[in-house]
Amino acid sequence: MQSKTTRIVHLLVTLALLSAGAGAVTGCGSERTAGNGVEAPGTDQEPQAKNRARQVADAWDGSEAARQWRQGYYPMADAVQLPEGGLRDKADQRAFTTQNFVLRGALPALLRMDGEVRWKSGASLTLPLMEAREAYERVARGGNEGPRLTVTGRSRAR
Structure with missing residues (x-):
């Protein structure tokens, strides 16, 4: 009796695995090639998404947000650049x-001046300097009780 039950269990497990496999294979058939060799899901939302992307791109051109973006300065790395060997040890780091x-010196007031950012390409952007x-x-x-760096003054960046 146990062997008959075992066979039925094996048969049911096999059927379940085959069903799961068939479902996975059927799901693969709904994909299509995106033109670059990559399989992309075939949905009816693709034309809608492309249309919306085009609307957003068209709205960006000439917008106030685009104007502000083009006039701004958005560094891709830290604006604070340490001099070579500027940190002496792990505490400084x-x-x-x-x-x-901690500030232990006077910081001068700034007469209204502009600074210039220049890229390798030769393009530049003039922006007001901050105090x-x-x-x-x-x-x-920071302002915590850990190690501190002491600021004694300022110098102009080159």
């Missing part, structure tokens, strides 16, 4: 990473 600074105090406050956000 930790203080810099956690933005833990040294505001720049310090944007960088010095």
Whole structure:
């Protein structure tokens, strides 16, 4: 009796696995090639998504957001650049990473000036400079009891 039950269980498991496999194979048939050799899901939403993407792109051109983006400066890396050998040890590195600074010097007021960002391509962008105090406050956000770096003054970037 046990062998008959075992055979029935094996038969049911085999049928379940075959059914699952057939379902997976059937699902694969709904894909189609996207033109670049990559299989892409075939949905009816693709034309709608392309139309919406085109509407968004068209709305961007000439928009206030596009104007602001083109006039702004958006660095791809940290704006603070350390001089070579600027951090002496692990404590300095930790203080810099956690933005833990203490000011022990005077920061001069800025007469209204502009700064220029120049790219390797020769293109440039002129932007107003911020006060040294505001720049310090944007960088010095740590304020914890760990290691600190002492700021004694400022110099112009080259």
